[in-house]
Amino acid sequence: MAAKHVLAIDQGTTSTRAIVFDSSGRPVASAQKELPQIFPKPGWVEHDPEEIWSATVEVCRGALAKAKLDAKALVGIGITNQRETTVVWDRATGKPIHNAIVWQDRRTAERCAALKKDGHERLFSDRTGLLLDPYFSGTKIAWILDHVAGARAAAEKGALAAGTIECFLLWRLTGGKVHASDATNASRSLLLDIRKGAWDPELAKILKVPLSLLPKVVDCSGELGVAGADILGAPVQVLGMAGDQQAATVGQACIKPGMVKATYGTGCFAILNTGSMAVHSRHRLLTTIAYQLDGKRTYALEGSIFIAGAAVQWLRDGLKVIEKSSDVEAVAAKAKDGHGVYVVPAFVGLGAPYWDPDARAAILGLTRDSGHAEIAAATLDSVCYQTRDLVDAMRGDGAQIDELRVDGGMVVNDGLMQRLADTVGTPVERPRVTETTALGAAFLAGLKAGLWPSLEALSATWALDRAFRPAEDAASRDRRYAGWKDAVGRVRSS
Helix, strand or coil: CCCEEEEEEEECCEEEEEECCCCCEEEEEEEEEEECCCCCCCCCCCCCCHHHHHHHHHHHHHHHHHHCCCCCHEEEEEEEEEECCCCEEECCCCCCCCCCCCCCCCCCCCHHHHHCCCCCCCHHHHHCCCCCCCCCHHHHHHHHHCCCHHHHHHHHHCEEEEEEEHHHHHHHCCCCCCEEEEEEHHHEEEEEECCCEEEEEEHHHEEHHHHHECCCEEEEEEEEEEEEEEEECEEEEEEEEHHHHHHHHHHCCCCCCCCCCEECCHHHHHHEEECCCCCCCCCCEEEEEEEEEECCCCCCEEEEEEECHHHHHHHHHHHCCCCCCCHHHHHCCCCCCCCCCECCCCCCCCCCCCCCCCCCCCCCCCCCCCCCHHHHHHHHHHHHHHHHHHHHHHHHHCCCCCCCECCCCHHCCHHHHHHHHHCCCCEEEEEECCCCHHCCCCCCCHHCCCCCCCCHHHHCCCEEEEEEECCHHHHHHHHHHHHHHHHHHHHCCC
16 A cells, blocks of 8 residues: 555654644544653753653654554654754764753843843844844753853864754654754744855854754755654655744645734744745744745744743642643633733743743732632633734734634633634634644645645645634723733833
8 A cells, every 4th residue: 555644743842742644634643742841940941852752752653553554654754843942962972961951941041131232133133033032042052062061162073963853853763864954943043044044154153053063954845864764663754844833834724925823832823924025023023934845935923922821731730720721711711700810921931022031920910809710711811812912913013814723732722712812803713623733744744745736735625613703892802901911011020
């Protein structure tokens, strides 16, 4: 039987998954393993790269077993990943020299502030489309070199390699034969000139990151490497790679300028396709690469919310308000109307459009009759308010947003999706396949394999599950949102 399945690896912040998709883009089987978080200090977040690798192999084998397929049934592998999370490893042994520093990590805030003070932000913004923030991977690489004994000297000698998670996984899958990063992940480093699609020596010098550390920058769809037979039982080509939010953009078929999607996982990320134009935002959104095919880059404006689903995990694990994450909808539904409670989930600072790494989380508006229900409802509302922050910024940059396509684990909550539509004032469209991050990785691999002839053909596979239309009047919506803006102002560091 001819191979006609794709294996998607979705390596996220809180779990590692593998999903087998068939040639029509339908999920056949999946396996998932939770990824432990490491918090060495307040504001620091790490992962063990070896745990990521072993979990990746385990879930890939598990998904194939559940699908009752062997590796020969696969046309290829697509990889999508938590972006910006950074690993540095020894080229000779393949062993990481430090834990992975996670995208949420704030340890390089002082370094970013010093770079801003020295007047570098305009240069970085013009070339990379990014702001100087500890979110991005460049300052994380420099931190590891400066804090692991002998690392900087080893890097200068060419003995070390650096990369984001897809790069590390590709290295491991290919037995160290390929050191490459796709253009979307590379564009999140503060080191890539996004218009040239190449590493920028001047920026690397400012950040003190040797160019010899960095991977080759490649397309999101192509012959990227071959996973060894020891991984899945037979060699399998790796044909697709993209950062999770860009993969979701492809999975949501947001392939035309003006289309926008928001993915709700650990954080929330909204991406607006801007086509061949790298648009500079006037409202502190990021300019980034949406995808690169055949050397041609498609750009996007992106708004990044650091805490979305992670706030529900905090309700579960920190406050013990709920036993499991899926309980939050029922608890929140018991909240009193007009309770006036606001949760600002700035556990690792605030992302777009505030970019305040020193802001910290708070619950505001509590009264004597506030309880678990009000706090749960306010936590869910915070996701909606932060999304409106992003949508308003996009509109301020000239976008006409007629609908918002949503995906990710949180969107199964109907009450939350209706609240989102009411808060943003725009129809919210949920697709039948909500795990569009993995689907996008599968699509990118399937494009190269010939399962789908074009992005337009992928678009035809997108199907609506349900549309949520705004039901709240504008005055009420804006009144609630004004309360949110006031609450944010109270937690800002400046």
